[in-house]
Amino acid sequence: MGRKAQKNDSLPGSLDMLILRTLSRRDLHGYGIVQFIQQSSDNELLVEEGSLYPALQRLELNGWIEGVWGVTSNNRRARIYKITAAGRRQLAVETRKYAKLTLAIARVMGAE
């Protein structure tokens, strides 16, 4: 608990990618997305929770995800987000970019 949440802005735009990747596995609501990212990164990545919502709005405006009203596991009304076909294409683009970037960084770090 005491650990400071690692900021996710070390790689700009990575939050969008993480959200898209998460939603490509299953449809989730906002809090579910945060939890999923944290758990699947073994609590290494802590999403700044407040920043999630502007990101969701942006993604929806771009037509990459789609929010519909649904019900959570404990029966509360929530907006459940789905990834769209355009979102999957975008995810592919970003994944490629990310792979290039990490490879480049790894090369630099390895050259030390």
Add this chain to the structure above:
Amino acid sequence: MLRRLRYWIESARRSEALREEMELHLAEKAAELEADGMTAERARAEARRRFGNVGLKHEESREIWITRFWSELSQDVRYGCRTMTANKAFSALAVLSLALGIGANTAIYSLMESILMRSLPVGDPESLVVLNWHSRPPKNASQQWEHVIHGVQGILWPGDKGNMVSGMFPYGAFETLREENPVFSTLFGYFNGLNRTLAVRGQAMSASTEYVTGEYFRGLAVSPAAGRLIESEDDHPGAAPVAVISFATSQNRFGGPPNAIGQSILVDNVSFTVIGVAPPEFFGVDPAAAPDLYLPLHTNVLVDGAGAARMYGDGNFYWIEMMGRLRPGVSMAQAQAVLAPRFHQWVATTATTDGERAKLPALMLNPGAAGLGNLRRKYSKPLYVLLMMAGMILAITCANIANLLLARAAARRREMAVRLSLGAGRFRVVRQLLTESVMLASLGGALGVLFAIWGVRSLTLLLSNGRENFTLHAELNWSVLGVTAALSVVCGLLFGLAPAIQSTSPDVMPALKNGRGGGPRRRAQHVLVVAQIAVSFLLLVAAGLFVRTLNKLHSVQLGYARENILLFSLNARQAGHRDPEMATFYANLRKRFESIPGVSSATLSQSSIISAGMAGGAYRGTMKIGAVTGVTIVGAGVIAAGPRFLTTMQIPILAGREIDERDQPGSPSVAVISERLARTYFGNENPLGRRVTFVDEKRDLEIVGVSANVRYGGLKEGSPMTVFTAASQFPPDRVTYALRVAGDPLTYVRSVHEVVREADSRIPVTNVFTQAAEIDRTISREITFAKLCTGFAVLALLIACVGLYGTVSYSVARQTGEIGIRMALGAQRGAVVWMVLRRVLLLAAVGLAISVPAALSASQLVKSFLFETQPNDPGTLALAGVVLLSAAILAGYAPARRASQIDPLAALRHE
């Protein structure tokens, strides 16, 4: 973009959804923390802490869809509002002048469009043509009428080179052209039946009537709103009398089109059956008229009496108007080529002398899509002049807006520099300035719409000139409004853009240092002010000329009373009265009017004196002094008047007596002549007892009196030579009564109606006016011009003065330091005032120098609207110049005074 817009529209709902989502998030987080062993309260606080600033995140999310563009726009608008309220006077004037400019232009152009350009509301108006003819002047070298036209019922108007043009034809010409016509699918005729008394279920009212041939409605391709329209079978002698009424009449008199069908009506006491109702948008073929009643052509014999049947056989009497519809594929030129020889051949058979044969009328076709041209001929030139003036106002307005924006940009140079140096984007600052310009322009445009609506109404009212059935069908033209409004916005953008870009130039240091503007903008301002002054002068001259014309018209010596007289007309023939009973009826009514309390005398005549020229005198033929062999009287008008006419009109009797009760149908015919007539033809002899001969009627009238000079007919073309005859001896069908009353004449209208209703309820009282209004009606165009031009000129002057004031104030502010130094060195206050005023006068003088030659040539355009006033009237020019210079000095004095009150110490310290 579309999605953005939708998001923006749904923004309230989405905002709510977002809030709900965030709250759910916090609740779940808190629940999780609580499960880990925290207290509920701490868990909630921790959840919030981890989430961050809920409000801010909410805002950020919202911004994603509301986008910066909109929020910045609303910022700009808010800021613009603040700037506008900070400069109330300037902004109000800018908006007001813009609104007036846009409004005036839109109103006048809308009116022009409806008069000059709009097509008739009928099927395929483009294939309609109007038939006219033109011929050489009818009078021969010795001023005698020699022409195949022996009689005419309608208008002749002057064409090129003194030629005569008309749309009237004899019936024979119509029949000839109608037979086997290869170029027209239909040829139809009509003529104005004037106002008739229409009685529906015992209720009588005046109704304007159009006589139409059986092909009229088919030719115009109009379909009825109810029933059927007049067809060929309805239009021949002996056919059952049927009528078609206008849509408005069906509503006013029958309560709707279906109720009117099959109803019996009385037209001038002749029974007709209503067979149909014209569609609501239909107004006949003349945009200036809207007949209430359409009757088959040949029924005029029933209504006007058997005498009217002569019109059909008389090849020298011109009365019927014609329109044709071209067959598909036939051009107007082809039709002309086919029909002109045919008409020529026919008209040649009607000529009896060589003089007549030498100048036969020649047929010409004109486009008929916009209907008849009477209105166009009458109003197109005045409207062009008005449009030009309104255009000038718009130009001045745009110049003023430009000036205002330039001045303001200069004044805000420092503000801009501060904003730029604090890191504002240049584009952002320019955009904000543009927003302000466009705001001013749009406000002006919105207000302009109101002005335009009001303008169209009042202009229609002005042009209608008090006539009851004047229907111009003018309405606001939205496309015109769009153009003028767009013009003002473009002007705002254009003149806002230049200073905006300039004042946001990256080099902010000089501006920050002294905060005062540079040279080029001042020159631009001066050019604008000079232009405004020049245009204002033009409008002032125009206003001066029209006001002078109006004064001249008002100072024309009428020779009879203008005030305290009520006029109204009755037509007893139309209600079934016939001679000789009708004369007694009119005479008895006169006595009854005279007994109304407050009426000191009552009289009757065939028309009011002012409209006698247009209504046609009691006699129009040749008049001679003494016997048939005597001297011909030239240029005198005849008016049939009842007893006490001269007394009622307050025309002095110089010798003998006026026409009175002694003059009866059986007694010797008498005449009273005006002094000028007596002087011209009798010299110093006594005319009493001598005779005037009406040659065409073979009647001798004994001169029983001489009146003072009276202006017979209109103010412009009237003549001082008048012959009064006794109405009992020359009985008119329709009479105009004149009552001399105490107090406001219009308060007696009710009593008049009562008296007439008692005497015969079938007779409507028409043309109720005061004598003053009746006279003004004949010069309504001059009155309209004088009023509008004065308004325009005052407006232009005001706007120009504002521009001048702004420019001078600005340069005074700029020169504060210089003036301070001058005063510190001992300059007197008066010298400082003079220094500033000198510049004002210089600007005004340059404006005048440009404008005087322009005014001299432009005023030639309005020459035909002037009366006893020269277009280059030096008095008017001088007066306009003086007014302009005084206004300029007045506008410059305030800043000059301010300059003289500068405290040298404060000014120098400021520097």
